[in-house]
Amino acid sequence: MTFGRGLRALSIASAALITVAFALVFFYAPNDADQGFIQKIFYVHVPMAIVALCGFVAGGVFAIKHLRSGDRADDLRSYVAIHISLVLAVGVLLTGSIWARASWGHWWVWDEPTLVSFLIVFLLYACYQPLRFSIEDPERQARYAAVFAIVAGAFVPLNFTAVRMAESLTHPRVLSTTGGAMPGEMRLTFIVALAGMACLFVTLWRYELASKSASIQLRSLKRRLAGDDGLAPLNRSAAPQHL
């Protein structure tokens, strides 16, 4: 099974889109009326957030496919999607904190529903790998991880709605941009940044899938060549080790 197909085209597209996006951010998009230069963080913070959320939900979708077909490749896809989204979620929390500090003076604001929701989602998905690690049997590990990914994936939109309802009634949005409508230049920059981030996610996803599947196939090749004795025993791992 080859996961690395089309990887070169994808990586070139990601690099191009992100470079263009950053150029647009600093040379084309106008300064925000309320927040000035600080608002530029928006173009890296929000695309990361949107892509991370879609990644978590995609992890849930692949988990459903795994449960229905028993195909371990789907479990690997789900694992990698959640893994990369978790890294992006850390980025969202860090950039959000920096934005809060620059814009409001504190390193954390409870008034920003997106940031708070992300904290909760992060706390939840941080348990994914420990959960996988604590189950030794690989087939059961994949199954339980799939159940978790499905429940957590369904939780993400619910959580966002609940937190937004709780905050919006008492505090105005702190880190939003110019009220509702974004001027055209800002919108274009944002869309390019979002496209670049999405492309990057898919590239990194395929990249990690190819790397993991190569290791797994190498191991089975080694077993066929050297016999079972020439093989070091598999350590316990959170990542799927069989395809």
Added chain:
Amino acid sequence: MRATVSALIRKDLRLELRAFESVPAMLMFSVSTFVLFHFGLDRSSLAGDLAAGVLWVTLLLAAVLGMNRLFLAEREQGGFDGFLMAPVDRTALFVAKAIVLFCFLVAVELVAVPAFVILLLEPDPGQALPELLAVLLLADAGIAVVGTLIGALGVQTRARDLIVPLIALPLLVPVVIAASEASAPLFAAGGADAFPARWLVVLALYDAVFGLLAYAVFDFLLEE
């Protein structure tokens, strides 16, 4: 299906009545936590959102104790294998356990909520009682559904009583949000304020979504 569910419920309730393990522990934990909050916050009485927050966080943490023990007997005494061999619908175990956890929560609240009113609550919630009951019941349903699913998930892993709270608490944040927002006006200092019924809708939605989801995926946790 209904016969299986009621048989399972009767077994668990009978076990609990005989051995008295979960419910008294959850109850004592709740009352101790109220005492802790008194000293931690250095307040003799609470009102409004502070009161609602203290009550719901305490109930949630007590529920986590119950979640950890829910499938313990099945795990340690081979109940899972016995159940799998019986020619019954596997989801019956989920429905039965969820109802049992719900009953445990209601039993705990029957004593813990009056204890809270006596120990920590400043205004008298008497006239807001029906609304408070509605919030309690809907929130308990959500906690029962999620707690049963995560309890079953956790009991078969190595780190079982560590991983259950770590996964269940973030999942139950919407319940805490909705329940506190709904009960805060009921505990308002000058007598109950207007009741925000939309939070009941949120709770009901949460219960429905997670109920259906848990019902759909629970089978996969039991396969051998």
Added chain:
Amino acid sequence: MPALPLDDAGPYVAAAYLVFLALILIYVSIMATKLGRIEREIGELSELVERRSERSDERDQERV
């Protein structure tokens, strides 16, 4: 109005973009380490295949 004048905002924006860059670079370096390990294992496997074909060549020669 922003809490800081525009001059002070620069480092914060730079820090945010640097976080993004750092995450990508750390990820790439971890993947590079894994790739190095895969290359090493492929080397060992090729060695194994070499040894095997040498052994079967020797056996063929002995028979002859």
